[in-house]
Amino acid sequence: MSQDNPVIQEIRKTVCDLHAELVRYELVVWTAGNVSGRVPGEDLFVIKPSGVPYDELTPESMVVCDLDGNPVEGRYSPSSDTAAHAYVYRHMPEVGGVVHTHSTYATAWAARGEPIPCVLTAMADEFGGEIPVGPFALIGGDDIGRGIVKTLSGHRSPAVLMQNHGVFTIGDSPKAAVKAAVMCEDVARTVHIARQLGEPLPIAQEHVDRLYDRYQNVYGQRSHL
Amino acid sequence: MSQDNPVIQEIRKTVCDLHAELVRYELVVWTAGNVSGRVPGEDLFVIKPSGVPYDELTPESMVVCDLDGNPVEGRYSPSSDTAAHAYVYRHMPEVGGVVHTHSTYATAWAARGEPIPCVLTAMADEFGGEIPVGPFALIGGDDIGRGIVKTLSGHRSPAVLMQNHGVFTIGDSPKAAVKAAVMCEDVARTVHIARQLGEPLPIAQEHVDRLYDRYQNVYGQRSHL
Amino acid sequence: MSQDNPVIQEIRKTVCDLHAELVRYELVVWTAGNVSGRVPGEDLFVIKPSGVPYDELTPESMVVCDLDGNPVEGRYSPSSDTAAHAYVYRHMPEVGGVVHTHSTYATAWAARGEPIPCVLTAMADEFGGEIPVGPFALIGGDDIGRGIVKTLSGHRSPAVLMQNHGVFTIGDSPKAAVKAAVMCEDVARTVHIARQLGEPLPIAQEHVDRLYDRYQNVYGQRSHL
Amino acid sequence: MSQDNPVIQEIRKTVCDLHAELVRYELVVWTAGNVSGRVPGEDLFVIKPSGVPYDELTPESMVVCDLDGNPVEGRYSPSSDTAAHAYVYRHMPEVGGVVHTHSTYATAWAARGEPIPCVLTAMADEFGGEIPVGPFALIGGDDIGRGIVKTLSGHRSPAVLMQNHGVFTIGDSPKAAVKAAVMCEDVARTVHIARQLGEPLPIAQEHVDRLYDRYQNVYGQRSHL
Numbered sequence: 072m073s074q075d076n077p078v079i080q081e082i083r084k085t086v087c088d089l090h091a092e093l094v095r096y097e098l099v100v101w102t103a104g105n106v107s108g109r110v111p112g113e114d115l116f117v118i119k120p121s122g123v124p125y126d127e128l129t130p131e132s133m134v135v136c137d138l139d140g141n142p143v144e145g146r147y148s149p150s151s152d153t154a155a156h157a158y159v160y161r162h163m164p165e166v167g168g169v170v171h172t173h174s175t176y177a178t179a180w181a182a183r184g185e186p187i188p189c190v191l192t193a194m195a196d197e198f199g200g201e202i203p204v205g206p207f208a209l210i211g212g213d214d215i216g217r218g219i220v221k222t223l224s225g226h227r228s229p230a231v232l233m234q235n236h237g238v239f240t241i242g243d244s245p246k247a248a249v250k251a252a253v254m255c256e257d258v259a260r261t262v263h264i265a266r267q268l269g270e271p272l273p274i275a276q277e278h279v280d281r282l283y284d285r286y287q288n289v290y291g292q293r294s295h296l
Numbered sequence: 297m298s299q300d301n302p303v304i305q306e307i308r309k310t311v312c313d314l315h316a317e318l319v320r321y322e323l324v325v326w327t328a329g330n331v332s333g334r335v336p337g338e339d340l341f342v343i344k345p346s347g348v349p350y351d352e353l354t355p356e357s358m359v360v361c362d363l364d365g366n367p368v369e370g371r372y373s374p375s376s377d378t379a380a381h382a383y384v385y386r387h388m389p390e391v392g393g394v395v396h397t398h399s400t401y402a403t404a405w406a407a408r409g410e411p412i413p414c415v416l417t418a419m420a421d422e423f424g425g426e427i428p429v430g431p432f433a434l435i436g437g438d439d440i441g442r443g444i445v446k447t448l449s450g451h452r453s454p455a456v457l458m459q460n461h462g463v464f465t466i467g468d469s470p471k472a473a474v475k476a477a478v479m480c481e482d483v484a485r486t487v488h489i490a491r492q493l494g495e496p497l498p499i500a501q502e503h504v505d506r507l508y509d510r511y512q513n514v515y516g517q518r519s520h521l
Numbered sequence: 522m523s524q525d526n527p528v529i530q531e532i533r534k535t536v537c538d539l540h541a542e543l544v545r546y547e548l549v550v551w552t553a554g555n556v557s558g559r560v561p562g563e564d565l566f567v568i569k570p571s572g573v574p575y576d577e578l579t580p581e582s583m584v585v586c587d588l589d590g591n592p593v594e595g596r597y598s599p600s601s602d603t604a605a606h607a608y609v610y611r612h613m614p615e616v617g618g619v620v621h622t623h624s625t626y627a628t629a630w631a632a633r634g635e636p637i638p639c640v641l642t643a644m645a646d647e648f649g650g651e652i653p654v655g656p657f658a659l660i661g662g663d664d665i666g667r668g669i670v671k672t673l674s675g676h677r678s679p680a681v682l683m684q685n686h687g688v689f690t691i692g693d694s695p696k697a698a699v700k701a702a703v704m705c706e707d708v709a710r711t712v713h714i715a716r717q718l719g720e721p722l723p724i725a726q727e728h729v730d731r732l733y734d735r736y737q738n739v740y741g742q743r744s745h746l
Numbered sequence: 747m748s749q750d751n752p753v754i755q756e757i758r759k760t761v762c763d764l765h766a767e768l769v770r771y772e773l774v775v776w777t778a779g780n781v782s783g784r785v786p787g788e789d790l791f792v793i794k795p796s797g798v799p800y801d802e803l804t805p806e807s808m809v810v811c812d813l814d815g816n817p818v819e820g821r822y823s824p825s826s827d828t829a830a831h832a833y834v835y836r837h838m839p840e841v842g843g844v845v846h847t848h849s850t851y852a853t854a855w856a857a858r859g860e861p862i863p864c865v866l867t868a869m870a871d872e873f874g875g876e877i878p879v880g881p882f883a884l885i886g887g888d889d890i891g892r893g894i895v896k897t898l899s900g901h902r903s904p905a906v907l908m909q910n911h912g913v914f915t916i917g918d919s920p921k922a923a924v925k926a927a928v929m930c931e932d933v934a935r936t937v938h939i940a941r942q943l944g945e946p947l948p949i950a951q952e953h954v955d956r957l958y959d960r961y962q963n964v965y966g967q968r969s970h971l
Binding site for chain 4: 325326328398400401403404405407408409410432434435436459460461462488491492
């Protein structure tokens with residue numbers, strides 16, 4: 072069946088390979104973070120298997136799930152965070168990729184329930200303002216997914232700090248969601264360190280807006296998108 | 297003799313290889329941490345040799361000891377922490393693996409004699425509450441082992457912060473004890489960083505209990521255990 | 522055309538390869554930093570393409586620009602920071618290389634708009650005093666370049682902390698500018714950590730001067746310059 | 747001449763290879779740290795060449811110096827810290843190796859001119875008490891060497907924090923001095939982090955003494971010394 076679908080095969084490989092970026096940027100330890108990607112044109116997404124080490128992941132070990140989070144393919148159980156990913160795909164049709172990590176500095180802000188203020192031009196570029204905090208929510212139902220969607224809907228930021236928990240990021244592709252996770256930890260760390268020795272200088276809202284607008288519309292190689 | 301015992305050979309290899317995880321997650325410098333594993337069905341365990349660099353370890357260099365910590369096999373002296381490991385195996389029959397490190401953030405909590413409060417869902421999952429502190433104890437007798445066993449007996453946490461010293465973790469296998477050491481440093485670091493800029497939000501005990509119960513019973517691939 | 526110019530080919534390779542040092546010293550994440558190098562004897566410089574990952578860079582993918590920042594060669598768009606590099610080359614003829622990063626500790630000082638005080642002998646050697654802060658400036662015109670040139674002209678420091686943004690460094694070669702970026706982050710981190718637990722001891726201006734003078738004139742292998 | 751002396755050849759290789767440990771433990775950036783080793787039975791020592799990157803070091807590029815710090819062999823200039831190493835070898839005949847770094851946390855203590863208190867059992871083992879601070883001294887004469895020797899003579903610690911500068915360590919071999927440099931940074935980091943959130947608990951002097959005595963006389967494989 073869909074094992075033979077070349078689109079799904081490609082997404083299996085993309086999602087599998089992107090986990091290496093989580094490891095490279097030290098956003099994860101052991102098996103604690105995961106990437107997923109929507110299958111375009113089908114009510115399916117591909118996600119990391121549960122509890123499998125990053126260096127043992129293969130495209131074949133990725134799990135294909137329907138949008139209720141039920142596995143429809145794959146010999147492994149899907150990530151224990153699958154219900155949250157599924158909720159996002161059901162309620163945010165523009166999202167093509169979701170990432171979850173417990174990256175250190177972002178999770179430290181989440182433990183205090185404190186949004187990260189936008190005091191860096193790179194943060195204005197990527198997040199368009201502060202990175203918001205989502206509610207405390209227990210795993211095992213739709214509470215985490217609902218908290219992510221409620222916090223990010225209509226917000227510029229592709230990242231949410233789930234209180235006492237960690238980070239979820241979204242993007243139009245799995246790669247964009249991974250980039251948001253990498254940048255989220257980078258700005259979480261830099262702003263944390265800045266604040267250790269005093270208050271960072273604010274950036275005027277007008278400047279945040281201009282930076283965000285320019286970055287979303289100009290940066291990078293058009294041919295690479 | 298037991299050089300030819302294939303069970304011991306396999307445990308030698310497992311224990312040897314797991315030291316690479318201590319290095320990968322930067323829990324150790326030089327030769328300062330060690331892993332051991334119980335030999336099922338025999339009053340023996342396998343442990344790192346003393347003072348040998350991690351990248352020179354081989355299965356053959358591991359040392360087989362009896363439960364009093366006396367080497368019964370191997371050309372090397374066992375780790376200088378062997379007495380502590382032996383005490384744990386003698387008094388906690390459910391333990392199959394023990395790990396010791398001086399990992400930075402966990403040892404910093406230990407230097408202040410302060411338990412790590414449970415303010416992260418991942419910490420509720422793995423440790424079921426705070427990570428406790430054990431007594432100050434000198435090396436050279438049973439004091440360290442006694443402190444570990446007294447602190448961890450009847451406690452959910454598989455990790456103890458020995459005051460002014462470092463971390464000991466236990467598990468039903470050497471791999472589980474290594475995972476506990478990795479997660480202990482991860483939460484020690486995240487909670488430390490959270491507290492640098494204010495107080496983390498508490499997690500209600502009821503939520504800690506539900507997270508711990510779920511994680512211990514649901515997570516991961518059943519076929520992988 | 523100049524594809525065949527061996528001087529430009531060599532600079533393409535030098536600039537390309539130097540990005541590996543930014544990765545090695547963890548000064549950059551994703552695609553956020555860049556190196557450029559002037560083409561001696563021509564009104565041209567070579568710079569990183571925009572939005573291309575560091576491990577996909579090749580000498581051929583580097584972009585040759587004129588001193589107004591317009592690409593004259595190469596199939597990629599140049600770095601979005603090209604205008605700032607170009608402004609420096611136009612106004613500082615002694616500069617042969619420019620580097621831009623958002624390295625964590627230096628950017629943290631920049632977020633507070635605070636110069637790094639010269640409290641380390643290595644900092645006196647390399648920077649000859651404090652590392653200064655440049656103005657807040659938006660991308661998209663000459664404001665960033667003007668801020669760099671105004672701050673560094675007549676200053677001993679080859680590094681400037683652009684407020685709320687990151688670091689720009691200059692050198693007589695691309696390699697010298699990369700070295701300044703590496704050393705800038707190193708001293709930014711060490712002085713930050715020193716100040717976390719109290720005030721660092723000052724170094725007398727006379728001693729700073731003697732260290733700077735000696736280092737600029739004596740250190741290293743003469744044959745390597 | 748002594749190119750053909752197999753003892754010197756072996757020390758060239760040992761000293762060269764040990765620089766990889768400084769890189770591995772991130773004690774150095776660019777070319778800022780160095781290792782040297784005494785040639786037994788001759789008034790000579792072998793040291794890193796000045797300004798050469800760590801991954802370009804070869805045994806042949808090491809420089810042989812007399813005990814006044816004058817190069818007697820090698821095509822490179824010796825490290826700019828050679829005079830300090832030479833002074834130590836002249837005045838401490840028991841020393842077989844010297845290491846210098848600007849490792850981050852140790853240098854942060856040095857910038858405040860504050861000794862590292864002995865609040866970790868591993869620190870009692872290796873250093874036998876606090877790690878002391880040496881005087882501010884300018885490069886270019888015997889001041890640094892004199893400060894090292896004055897501070898370490900009759901002191902248990904093999905490491906000294908030179909004020910506003912960095913770390914010098916000594917050992918009976920180059921490897922022992924490298925180990926001291928690695929452990930110095932490790933305890934500097936752990937005690938720093940412990941103190942960020944409160945005061946570490948002291949260790950009684952009697953316990954420090956017992957730990958130091960035991961470690962110096964029992965630890966490791968006798969056959970490895």
